Amino acid sequence: MKQLQVLLLEDQQEEARETVSFLHNHDYKVTHVKSLEEAEIEIENHFFDVIILDIMINGKPEGITFAQQLKSKGISAPFLFLTNIQSKSIFDQAKESKPFSYLLKPYNNLELLFSIELAIETYYEQANTISFTQKNAILSPNFLFIKKGKSVVKVEIDSIHYIEVKDKYCNLICDQDQYQIKLSLTKTKETLAKPEFKQVHRNFLVNLKKIKEIYFEDNLIIMDTNEKIPFSERYKAFFLKGNNTIFR
Numbered sequence: 001m002k003q004l005q006v007l008l009l010e011d012q013q014e015e016a017r018e019t020v021s022f023l024h025n026h027d028y029k030v031t032h033v034k035s036l037e038e039a040e041i042e043i044e045n046h047f048f049d050v051i052i053l054d055i056m057i058n059g060k061p062e063g064i065t066f067a068q069q070l071k072s073k074g075i076s077a078p079f080l081f082l083t084n085i086q087s088k089s090i091f092d093q094a095k096e097s098k099p100f101s102y103l104l105k106p107y108n109n110l111e112l113l114f115s116i117e118l119a120i121e122t123y124y125e126q127a128n129t130i131s132f133t134q135k136n137a138i139l140s141p142n143f144l145f146i147k148k149g150k151s152v153v154k155v156e157i158d159s160i161h162y163i164e165v166k167d168k169y170c171n172l173i174c175d176q177d178q179y180q181i182k183l184s185l186t187k188t189k190e191t192l193a194k195p196e197f198k199q200v201h202r203n204f205l206v207n208l209k210k211i212k213e214i215y216f217e218d219n220l221i222i223m224d225t226n227e228k229i230p231f232s233e234r235y236k237a238f239f240l241k242g243n244n245t246i247f248r
Contacts, residue, residue: 002154003029004145006116007048009039009066010082011057015105019052022109026151028116036062043075049154050116051079055094064090067097078119082107113150120145120152137181144172146179155179161223163188163197163205173227198239201232 006023010016011034020030031046033039036057042048051070053063067079080101081094094102100119103111124138124145138145144155159175165185172179181188189197189205196208200221206229213222216236221229231239 002156003027004049004116004120004152004154005047006030007039007042007046007051008032009034009036009052009057009063010054011035012054015054019112022112026113027148027153028151036066039066040069043070048077050119051077052116053079053081053099055081055083055090056085061090061093064093064097067094067099071097078123080115080119117147117152137183144179144181146181148179153179157192157194158207158209160197160207161210161225161227162207162229165203173225198235200235200239201230202234204229 004027006028008016008019008023008030010019010032013034016032016034020032023030031042031048033042034057043051053066055061055063057063063081063083067081069075070077070079078100080103081099082103082105083090083094084105086104091102100122101115103115121138136147142157144157146153146155155172155174161173161175163185164171164173168182168184169180170183170185170188172181185199185203185205189199192205197205198208199205206221206223210224211221212224212226214220214231215222216231219231219233219236221231223229
């Protein structure tokens, strides 16, 4: 599991302190900057999952300037605006940069959490995306974003050892933790669409890179963690077909 990396551009120290503290309490890792120059340095040197921009920095709409710079440099990341300016012209300028959300101060903390989720969900919206509201997870090509309590955790696809289905849920067993999402194994397999994930049983999907041993005669797979996964005859034939050199 990785904490979601958040960049916060906010020049009001007290407001920034409250926002950083609140997001830290919900397992987000926040980098706070107070100026456009600091924001430029951070975005050049680090990856952020979400960017939160106060529009007015030092009396100027530098939050909008920064958003425009992101677009012009081809830096792709979901961002949202915060402001206490109720100006239609400022709103129109901000809208042109296509933010994922726009919050008027004072906003409540739930609004901020929902806006972050909406930004991530909208950013990764594609044919194989699963909505937070429907399934408590979003699947992107390299990561899973999973609702856990009031926060969102970021899980690398490659960290998954195996997936086990139980009723209408899938349990994801990962390097350091495990998660449950409301999704069928068939849909999970279809959404992941990665060659290293193979179905070995009607209830199990395994990451080939995490397999330690296979006992074909005993219909048994041993994972790196020494967990034992059943290997059904039905899926063994599909598994072996064309995969003679799979474990080089």
